[in-house]
Amino acid sequence: MARSKTRSGLIAALDIGTSKVCCFIARREKGEAPKVIGIGHNMSKGLQSGSIANLDAAQEVVLAAVNAAEKMAGHTIDSVIVNLSGGSPESETHTVELPLGSRPIGNLEIRKLNDQKEAVLRQAGDELIHTVPLGFRVDAATGLRDPRGMYGSVVGLDLHFVRTQTAPLRNLETLLGRCHLGIEETVVTPLASGLSALTADQRDLGATVIDMGAGTTSVAVFHGGQVIYTATVPVGGAHVTRDIAYGLNTSLNHAERMKTLHGSALTSPSDDQEILAVPVIGDEDENNVNHVPRSMLINIIKPRLEETFELIRDQLDEHGLSQIGGRSIVLTGGASQLNAIADLASQMFERPATIATPHGVSGLAEATAGPAFSACAGLLLRALQQQNDPLSEAMNQIRQSGGRWGRLGAWFKENF
Structure with a gap:
């Protein structure tokens, strides 16, 4: 399902950078690209190397950008999807594995891998801001989208984590709290830019x-x-x-x-x-x-x-x-x-x-259609992005495979 959408059907993205702050408010009709109906942007204050250095100054420019976008859109917003430019984000990979017996891989093994992933997330702490299931692996075969029905010795799930320093995240939450805005999701800037530039x-x-x-x-x-x-x-x-x-x-x-x-x-x-x-x-x-x-x-x-x-x-x-x-x-x-x-x-x-300039969204004015606005446009796309990683697809299929009796029958088939 889509990650975030306001109750009014609007999506709000907030790009907080060292040189500028930008807010896009968009509406998406079914089957169409999000259409930007509100734009606000101005020069940054209170930011240094992507991180908040002065809360009062940063609050002033964020409120100015959000208010301008709200005025243009004719709607108010109470939450945003926001980028994180500072905090020194770091990538790391992690694999959870499960030994197999003589039976083929089934829904039970997928659920157990999902449970292991959730356990890893609980141990990871607040500094983990992105978790991306990259694909399943069976023995030496990697990058599999759905291993169900296959045989092997070990089945695993490869994960990509993005960690960041805790203080910049807390400062970002404090800043938006002072602006009376909730955070739908925090997205590292290059991920947001990639969604609109690629x-x-x-x-x-x-x-x-x-x-x-x-x-x-x-x-x-x-x-x-x-x-x-x-x-x-x-x-x-x-x-x-x-x-x-x-x-x-x-x-x-x-x-x-x-x-x-x-x-x-x-x-x-x-x-x-x-x-x-x-x-x-x-x-x-x-x-x-x-x-x-x-x-x-x-x-x-x-x-x-x-x-x-x-x-x-x-x-x-x-x-x-x-x-x-x-x-x-x-x-x-x-x-x-x-x-x-x-x-x-x-x-x-x-x-x-x-x-690359931002694409995948409509309604951008000429002044906001250049490379400098790729991250903000990408945040809108992230808000509407379907979770299509291999684990999410497999778990959705498992949840939709029959009602209570269907799931009970599948459990007996997997365990006896």
Whole structure:
């Protein structure tokens, strides 16, 4: 069944990032993509590297974004599905196993594996925010969607966990509590971005999505329709802006403007000939500027981006995910809009790289249809996503296989 939906039939998504806060309110008619009917977004305050640093400031911008979306939609909301950008989320895999006798695998074994999974979750604690059943295994065979009827020595269930630090989760709950909003689900940012930036075929065949935010850069690897790995590095577009401000002795506002208008991830032969005017920091005289070649600006930007991609590449290599993550890299997030960044990513990862915008939702205005809004759109899709992992499908079939007498008969068949 769908994960969350308000009683009024509306879905609300809240993307809280280092540089912006965005709220989408959407309605979904049966058989159609969710249609966004309310949008609110503004610059962030009180956040640092994806985590809440000042509750009062963060509360102000969250309320402003939510109120703007409610006003546009003509409805109020009392709960949201929200992203988590900070907290240093970590992926880990876990397998629960069950020895088999001489009989084929049946519903009883599936139930026992589900019980083992629930026991693991109870022991895991509050810092576990995602649990994804990846597939069943029978002896050496892995990635099975339904092992019932098969024979073997051991049947198992492979699980993907995403853990995060407890404090950022508590701070997020406190922030939304102060805004009188309940939390339907907390979703790590790269998972949300992957749902809107990738097609269903990409998620099934294997794809790697890199969400480039202001305070952090995060990656999610999809395969078999499920997310199998996530990671975050504490480097983002804001670090590039600070590098420019420091290197060119200018203000952060001017540095951001220069990055947006003249920045690039790669150099070109004409960069030395193009001269840029750089206002001096702290000087009120607008005519007092330094003149530098564009190549100087790019030579500040490029090393930081190379460092970011190297950190992500090392994470993928360390976990053996370079191949299973597909033959292409998909970039999204606000910092992915820099000129030639896909070309640099293609060089660094030695495979094609593209920039993706959110899809799967309708009603987005032109200003909110770019890569910077992939996470918020993905949260809407997550709210409506059907639980189609192998364990959920098997358990649903078991629950629907007859009434009380049918289940009693199945129990006798499995046990005698």
